[in-house]
Amino acid sequence: MPENPPKLSENLEDYLETISSLSADTGAARPSDIAAAMNVKRPSVTAALNSLREKGLVEYEKYRPVTLTQDGEAVAKNVRRKHELLSDFFTNVLGVNASEADLAACRMEHALEDSIMKKLVKFLKGRGAGMCSGCPNRSPGCESSCPHAVALSDLSKGERAVVLSIDRKLGNLGTYAGMGLAIGSTVSVLRVAPLGDPVIISVHGSEISMRKSQLKNIMVKRI
């Protein structure tokens, strides 16, 4: 992300977001697709694209699909983060239903200053709320470097946590899922066997028993 991203209008931020999601979904963002997705006329799209090109955020030639520059991608990513963060805040903290939360987040994402966003992130982390899907620092492979992630085997008796990721090494994940163990599940350590192993965990209302060596493959976040 550039040091000082150029201040953009709400409208242009929306364009960047749309281009980013279209390219992620279909591999290419054609001006006609953009117009359709944003429900605007072609000439408006052309004007907006020209403006974005001047700011160095998109690469655009007539009759060719639009691509985001590195800076453009950074701006779009930043906006999307704000969107997810707000939406997560509304649903998980305030208990607003998902579609209303999404709509409100859409309007507010542009007004949210980066500094306020950082404070909101801090607040949400402090609460330990939410799962990885709502985490503002979510990126591929982030579980391994997440400062809040610990292996389930490191939890002591009575602690509660949310499952962040499950390593394929655990074995047949389908069977574990059927018994209640899935990403996003809330688990708590109920009891350790008299001989120190295995452990009983409670998940989705049932109690299952596993060895510590298996619990090592499950990354969780304490709550």
Add this chain to the structure above:
Amino acid sequence: MRDGHFRILLAGNPNSGKTTIFNELSGMRAKVGNYAGVTVERKTGGFSAGGCEIEVEDLPGVYTLSASSAEEKIAADAISAGDFDLIVNVVDSSNFERNLFLTMQLAEMKMPMIVALNMSDELEKEGKFVDAPALSAALGVPVIKTTGFDKRSIAELKNFIAKNARACTLAHFPWKSAGDNILTRKIAEISRVLSDALPPPFKSYSDWMAVRFLEKDPSVTASVRERAPHIYEAARERAAALEAQTDETSESLVAAARYRIIDSICMPCLKTRAHARTNFTKMLDAVFLNRFVGIPIFFALMYGVFEFVFALGEPLMGLLESLFAYAADSISASWPEGSFPLAKKLLVEGVIGGVGGVFVFLPNVALLFLALSILEDSGYMARAAFLCDRAMRRFGLSGSSVIPMLLGFGCSVPAIMATRSLKSRFERIATIMVIPLFSCGARFPVYMLLIPAFFAQKYCGPVMFAIYIIGIAAAMLLAKALRETVVKGEDSSFLIELPPYRLPRAKTVSLEVWGRTSGFIKKAGTVILAMSIILWLLSTFPEKESFSRDYAAEIAKVESNPELGAGAKAEKVSELENAKLSEAFDHTAMGRIGSALEPVFRPLGYDNKIVSALLGSLAAKEVFISQLGIIYGSGSGTSGSDTTLREKIAADYDTAQGISILIFILLTAPCVATIATTYTETKSLKVACAQFFGLALIAYCAAFVFYRIALLA
């Protein structure tokens, strides 16, 4: 399906009370068999309600349909085969959330189904209840609350099934409420791809197939790959893209999403009415799984089980013994003098002596099965596995091996079948190999016969316990040895559910005990009867015509000797009678076989009678008793004295020989039924042969050592 005739499947999690419902639905009309090719039990039954005949099949209890174990595959296959009118999904209300995972999988398949919310009474005790109409609306399937053991509730369920078997609305596709995200978009994409490849009547299956594809369900992926390789590639590419984008396995994403759907559409139906009362299971676990007393309690319970079987069984056994003696005596007395003397001998000595000798242990066997059923149904078995896992791992096994091993105390055959719950093949083979060392219910009568013959009454309990402990120790050592050498590696996982404690239902327990006990009776009536007759023939012919000594005269001489006291007289008489019997037996076919093998067993202190009984016991362990009964002519009044088989044995062998026999019986090669089961379960002739000869060798060595030590003492 014929008019008014329907077929339903019972599907549900283990411990959801499915078996209770099945028992209540089908009454005593249930048939137990096996699924083709595998040894998973297949139970079918039927009932009539609302003017319809309804056939019920009880699918194996599974947590998921992902088809990774034999049980899961059977359940998944039975459902996708589609030759039924209705699925009855039994859901444990007190474990609502987790149970609904399977419900979701069923609903995805858009099959006609109803949900039976079982154990709703248990949930109400916790101060909660499920809003059934709301759940029905959320899932789009009819929902009924049931209490598995309540007659009225079962009658309602029967009518509900009959009503819905005729016309049942199909479930909503639950993923519709999952919202729009990368996973649901991929599911839609894969569904479109699959839909192109499916023939028209099956196009509607593409949705659930797409979900299962992402779950990497082996049967779905395999069938797609087989029928349309290019479609498989296209779908797999999309699944791989999903994994790359999210950095999670697709099966994890599907599972997580499924729990989110449950959370959003079903959990609102779970309502709290009052404050929860104290949790019964938590309180019991605080004691049973306690750091300090948990393991002592486990051993105390195991000891309690054997005391229960031993102490309670003894008087009942005495009763049966006198009953058979009475039968034998009255047949002997009322038999027309001189006509068919051999038929009389066969009936009295072969049939009553052989089969009756085994039958008298019926109370003990039934009590043992009763104790095991109670342990299993109460939920303690799973706790035993949890407590023992760490210790078992030291021997290369897992806590899950404990349950088959404990079942092994009942019978090795179901125990070996129960090892299917073990995921690792090596662990499983090691467990199967040592299961016969967990002294089975059939050996138990042999100990019951022999221990009081060689030990004073007050030592009987401890000696019996010691026998079992020696068996366990031998099993653990053998398991360790096997895991270190022949079947090493593959440190498998341990994954079991700890169901809530439940009071075992009298009906469920009695059906189980009856099922297993009737197996014992059937065995006594068929295999053991046939063996008894064969062994009687072999042990009677050729008959000895002239003896080396005139026993009758000698006995008469002792009887009339005025210098001897009553006790000494009886001892001398029984000595002479046994000597006569031995001489008569030596002459018979079985005696000759025994004599031929006797040199091999001489170091262990056995004579040809014991050797022949040991040979017979390969058919079934109880035959050991039958054979001795035949040789000693028990059940017949012909020997002129009313001593029991046990007294005759006590007179014939000393304690050192007794110990040697006990050890040999405990450790030796299992019966043919066990070996056959080992072969069918492992599909390996090598394992079956290794079990047979390996255990025989171990028994020989151990009996030799024990005999020599006992002789010194």
